[in-house]
Structure formats: C-alpha cells, structure tokens
Amino acid sequence: MSAEAADRLVLLGSKGGPALRPGGPWPSSSLLELGGRTIVVDCGLGVTRGLVDAGISLKALDLIFITHLHSDHVLELGPLIHTAWAAGLATPVTVFGPRGTGRYWQRFCEAVEFDIDIRIVDEGRPDIRKLVSVAEFGEGSVLDERGLTVTALRVDHPPVTECFALRFEHGGRSVVFSADTAFFPPLAGFAKKADILVHEAMLEDGVERLVARTGNGARLREHLFASHSLAEEAGRIASDAGVRRLVLNHLIPADDPAIGEVDWIYAVRKTWSGDLTIARDGLVVQLSGAKAARGEETA
Secondary structure (H helix, E strand, O other): OOOOOOOEEEEEEOEOOOOOOOOOOOOOEEEEEEOOEEEEEEEOOOHHHHHHHOOOOHHHOOEEEOOOOOHHHHOOHHHHHHHHHHOOOOOOEEEEEOOOHHHHHHHHHHHOHHHHHHHHHHHOOOOHHHHEEEEEOOOEEEEEEOOEEEEEEEOOEOOEOOOEEEEEEEOOEEEEEOOOOOOOOHHHHHOOOOOEEEEEEEOOOOHHHHHHHHOOOOOHHHHHHHHOOEHHHHHHHHHHHOOOEEEEEEEEOOOOOOOOHHHHHHHHOOOOOOEEEEOOOOEEEEOHHHOEOOOOOOO
C-alpha cells in the first residue's frame, strides 16, 4: 500500500474541556498520518492510549503539534513522550507549539528528573532530553520538510492569545484543524478547498447543564460563549471555505445523555450541506477522497 493510500485522520479524543465523566469521551487529540509522517495534533488526557489503540508504535513518534496551552490540549504531552521513550523510542521527536511550549517541556523533565536519570544509568537508555526538540511558532509558515508543509493562523480564543489553527498539506491533500476558536471568518480563507476541516463545535442546548455539572467555574458559561463556535458557525466556515468534508470535533457538551449525534447533525445542517462527520473517540477518516470509515455519518 502506498503512503498516500494509507493517509488517514484518527480522532483520538473528541470532547471539549478537561473534565472526565463515567463512560464519556477523552479530551482533545488527533492522529494525522500524511505523506508517511506520523503527526499528533494536541495531547489531551488519553492521547497515549488512543495512539496505541490506533495501531501506532510509540517508537514511531515523529511530529507533535500543540495548538494552544489549555490543559485539554497539552496535559499529556510530557507523559506521551516519556511513555514512548520507555517503550523504546530512540529517534528524534520535534514538538511544535506556541510560546510557552518549551517551558512546559523543560518543567516536565525537571519533574521526572529522577526517573529519567536512573533509567539512563540503570537501563542504558538515550537521554530523552536530547531526543526532543521544541520549536515555538507564531502565525505563518511552521514547517516545510520532505513535501509536508504546515502553516498556522492565529484564531480568536480569549483570553488565550497564542492559539493557532493549523493547515497540513502534502501531495495535493490538505487537512485543517480550527483549534479552539469563536466564530472567526478569516478561518474560511485559511481552510479554502481543504479535503478535511476539523472544526470545534458547541450546542447551546446543553451548555447550562454542563456548567451546572462542573460546579466550580463561576464564569464558565461566559467563557464558552465568548471563546467557542456553535455548530452552525462551524458549518458556515466550512461552506465559505468550500471544503470537501467537515468534521465536528472538540464537542461541547460531548457527554450529555440528552444530546445525540442527530442533534449535532440538525444544528450543522442549517449552514452546511456537504459531507459530514461527527467526532467520536477512535473514529477514522481516510484521506483518499476524504471518505469516512467506522460508522461515520455522511449525508
């Protein structure tokens, strides 16, 4: 099978926000296999198990991209790399992230310094601190290597200012991740004609119940409406961009028993009539024709 035929997107964690509830999905992380590269986008809690369940050898870890430093996107970055190292990782890994990513990695290594140092001496492992390089980026070109290009667009996610949508391109194929953002019209131009747009989505129905369940976020409701996109708004971006497939991800709320896939479809169909996928942990989208797999909705 050619590298292009194997290109795929795997939605490892599909919920928005850091909370975990019984039987619910995991926070944000995705696997993008494109042009022979193994690319992880965001590292919310559960990313390591998600990669293993997707059939990825942790020793093959290659490129990691962090859209912003909210915990549901970065909490398991250090543990993922450390676990891969413990599993036999011996090749370089590059982490791309906004300002502050390098400090996170440095502090993580300091926190587990005892374990790192003793495994180097006792087990003969390479120094993990020398295997990993961190490249902090802003808006514009992020990577141009072996036919893979990555570009970033600063989006609107107050009060976080260092939050970036990412566009991955290789061999004529393109995948765009919105990151977390309020409705942001410039994103349509950034995602123009992409094969897949992975866009965050929120349903107004359910936000009040989510806020009540959370309990300790006095201004959580205000944050959600100021910083995130309704499903209808995600559909508008996809329509304006003319993408081939819209994937609703980072769902808010994602674990409300009163809300099902039909509710997401109903909301987004007000503004988007094209191919559609509603995220679910472990769901696979093949990039060959941007077709869906494993029970995804295509209407």
